[in-house]
Amino acid sequence: MRIANEKRPDGNFQVADMQQFDLGTKFDILICLFSAIAYLLTPEAILSALGCFKAHLAPGGAIFIEPFFERKAWRVGEAHITSGEGGHRKVCRLMTSDREGDVSILIGHYLIAEGIDVRYAVERHELLLLDRDQWQDFFRQAGLIAEYLPDAFSSRGLYVARPFGDSPPSS
Numbered sequence: 001m002r003i004a005n006e007k008r009p010d011g012n013f014q015v016a017d018m019q020q021f022d023l024g025t026k027f028d029i030l031i032c033l034f035s036a037i038a039y040l041l042t043p044e045a046i047l048s049a050l051g052c053f054k055a056h057l058a059p060g061g062a063i064f065i066e067p068f069f070e071r072k073a074w075r076v077g078e079a080h081i082t083s084g085e086g087g088h089r090k091v092c093r094l095m096t097s098d099r100e101g102d103v104s105i106l107i108g109h110y111l112i113a114e115g116i117d118v119r120y121a122v123e124r125h126e127l128l129l130l131d132r133d134q135w136q137d138f139f140r141q142a143g144l145i146a147e148y149l150p151d152a153f154s155s156r157g158l159y160v161a162r163p164f165g166d167s168p169p170s171s
Contacts, residue, residue, distance in 0.1 A: 019048040026058040035156065038068030038127035041103060043138070046128075050142035054163055063144070063161040066153055071129040074104050089114050102129050135159060 004013050014023065018032070019040065030053050040046050053063045076099045083092040090113045098105040106125040111118060130138075132148055139146040139161050146161035 018052060019045055021052055021056075023056060025056070026061070027056055028058050028061045030056055030061070030063045032064070033066045033153075035066055035068035035127060037065055038104075038130075039125075041126060041128050046138050047142055050138060050144060050161075053161075054142060054144060057163065057166075060166060061162070063159075065146075065159040065161065067130065067135060067156055067159060068127045069104065069129060069156060070131045071102060072131070074099060074129050099129070103127070104129050 001013055001015060004011060014021075016023075018037070032049075032053070037046065037049060040049055050063075057063065074097070076097055078097045080095045081092065082095075083090070085091070092111045094109045096107045096109075098107070104125075104127045106127070108123045108125070110121040110123075112121065135148070136146060139159070143164050144161040145164055146159045148157055148159055150157045152158040
């Protein structure tokens, strides 16, 4: 947030829980990218978030959601490595994948070097694995109609949702 505010001092940046936020205004477009919604691990949490998104839509507005991997696409036992550097800092990340039921488990192992000082850090991410039919069911329960665009944004696709009976704005 600090960096965003420094780069765009005219911006309006907020930190809120996607399940229960109220910004007091409506928007033409609401965007939820980088699979953030998959951190909600229960149907109730997802429906609550979709309800908040819908409540913040102006008439004719749309919600864009980038989902996480579908269950059948998730691979257990994989390891991926990436690295980067800038100035005197170098970072190497090794991510491993596992699964517990419908929850994917990602463990990130990091080596961070600043000059000759090296430290190790680890983080765990749990994201819900849902198939398209499950997503469509959640959208319907939230009073939304969603179109799935398989190649629109990332390899995981993109959902574009609108409230029932709401038509897209005319161009």
